[in-house]
Amino acid sequence: MAKPNKKTKPAADGVLKTPTGIKGLDEITGGGLPQGRPTLVCGGTGCGKTLLAMEFLVRGATQFDEPGVFMSFEEKSDELTKNFASLGFDLNELVGQNKLAIDYVHLEPSEIEEAGEYDLEGLIIRLGHAIDTIGAGRVVLDTIEALFSGLSNEAVLRSELRRLFRYLKDKGVTAIVTGEQGERTFTRFGLEEYVADCVIFLSHGISQQIATRRLRIVKYRGSAHGTNEYPFLIDSQGFSVMPVSSIGLDHPASSERIQSGIPRLDTMLGGKGYYRGSSILVTGTAGTGKSSMAAHFVDAACRRGERCLYFAFEESQNQIIRNMQSIGIDLGKWVAKGLLQFQNARASLCGLEMHLVIMHKAVDRFDPAIVVVDPISNLVAAATEAEVKSMLSRLIDFLKMKQVTAFYTDLTSTSGSLERTEIGISSLMDTWLLLQAMEGSGERNRGLYLLKSRGMAHSNQVREFILSGGGIQLRDVYIGPGGVLTGSARLAQEARDKAESLMCKQDMERKRRDIERKKTAIEAQIVALRSELEAEKDDLDRILAEEKQRDETLASENLDRVKARQADTAAGLPTSSAKTGTGGRK
Amino acid sequence: MSKKTDIETAPVQDSATAFELALKETGQEYYILRLYVAGMTPNSQRAIENVELICKEHMQGRFELEIIDIYQQPALAKKGQIVAAPTLVKELPLPLRKFIGDMSQTERILVGLDVRKKD
Structure with a gap:
């Protein structure tokens, strides 16, 4: 029933896989769990088996539209609902939408008396009824080993378990069966004997007093898978596995x-x-x-x-x-x-x-x-x-x-x-x-x-x-003859440099003032000399003026004398004589 | 095959009062038994025969036996918390007991049903 759907992708190696929707798990399994077959999830107490199984169903119901049946042998359905509410999974809502069926199988050894031959047909019928009612494609049995503590006839149990797993395969449902870790075996009661297609092992290792949850795929028949121990995390968003070693060297390079x-x-x-x-x-x-x-x-x-x-x-x-x-x-x-x-x-x-x-x-x-x-x-x-x-x-x-x-x-x-x-x-x-x-x-x-x-x-x-x-x-930093200087040494050096340059500046100023002063002095001298020159020039002018005066006086005297002597007046004589006379006096 | 199909799985108080009433009337314990079988397998047939025999011999007139085929009514298998088949459930008198198997071990059933001392 409710079999192959479009969401399952055939892996390269031919095994049909059902995606779990759990972060990282699908990557290391190469697409999910083997479709239509049971997978064993085993590990010690408190390592997250139930959570992994339940998340498989919830993701299936919400992301892949594949309803699931959770058959619990340990926790009652209201306990499960409460526990998973803390992870943000509303199981009641899914149950209400017929996407999830929870069947709590109660086995109380003190109530049960074995009186003759029996088989586990009751369990198989319950499971089949739940599957048919909601059209489930996924089934979880958590943990079926509880049967071993509830019923004493192990021979019957073993043959009936074999029949149960065959029944699940015939139904075509993808199943997760959880099992508690045994001392030398993966599970305490050797469930791996019946569920041989895929085995996932969860561990809770402690190194240097620090606990790390790890997941390992022990076996995956007919498919390649990551073989490392992958750390995983359980937090408020559920389960996440990090295939952290799978990143290659092909990242982009921005030039921004x-x-x-x-x-x-x-x-x-x-x-x-x-x-x-x-x-x-x-x-x-x-x-x-x-x-x-x-x-x-x-x-x-x-x-x-x-x-x-x-x-x-x-x-x-x-x-x-x-x-x-x-x-x-x-x-x-x-x-x-x-x-x-x-x-x-x-x-x-x-x-x-x-x-x-x-x-x-x-x-x-x-x-x-x-x-x-x-x-x-x-x-x-x-x-x-x-x-x-x-x-x-x-x-x-x-x-x-x-x-x-x-x-x-x-x-x-x-x-x-x-x-x-x-x-x-x-x-x-x-x-x-x-x-x-x-x-x-x-x-x-x-x-x-x-x-x-x-x-x-x-x-x-x-x-x-x-x-x-x-x-x-x-x-x-200050790099000078004294080497690299930092801090107050740099500040001191800078101060010294400043002082030096100040001194230099002052020196220049002084020199400038000196020249200024000299210039003023020289200019004063120039003024003095010029006034001296003026004075001498005045003197000379005065002498020249006197000379001229004298000449004129002399000339007029000559004329008077000539007049007085009544000498013949040669036209040219007075001038020529005056001329010579002037020349001779000089 | 089933005598009565719509029996509620015992809100305990109601059953308890019913039981007390029954006890008043008869002065003896009254048994309410349910036998869940899965089809007519040899185990089922033997179980039915054995239970009917025990009832007749040891609690004549003060028992009610209901036989349920879980193939036909699978929902009752969940309600009755049935894992193995055949299963005989003693609903009353309390405490609740379950017997699994073909009921061939009469002694164990009689001890479990707590009927021997009444004889």
């Missing part, structure tokens, strides 16, 4: 540039800032301002109206907001606007894989343009370095695929070389900024180096990095 929030840093980065979708790493020792750089970047992004997701492993949201206010950045208003979201958790809260799963989910849900991880070095608390590296490379790949610009901070220890990251991931990064404490003259100052920035011409110079009430400022 985005500002770092620090104008002078943009200048250092080829004048335009980071590439969108690139990975930026800031390393530095404690207190060099890594988080402040992250805050600047976030602030700039929020100003552009982009969404930011901030994973903080060391500080709480309120603490970060308060601290960043001290450098003039108000992150609180972006949180209020919904542009910025913090995810604060201690690294040791859960396993590394779980962190990755949580990050995946958060990024998928919030769809940010920018992700900050502050700091990645703290993840070592949850696992070994090799594991952290593998996890981070998958995170980097994932974010690059999504074209999310990622900003990682990394605390380097003061003992080792600064130009290495604790976890050895610098090679995966596109831009690497190093913040270094520069010690000298009794103080520590911050220096910023741009160690690498792929795909752009970037500055090779060290800058002094100053945290002020107005945010981060970059200054040129």
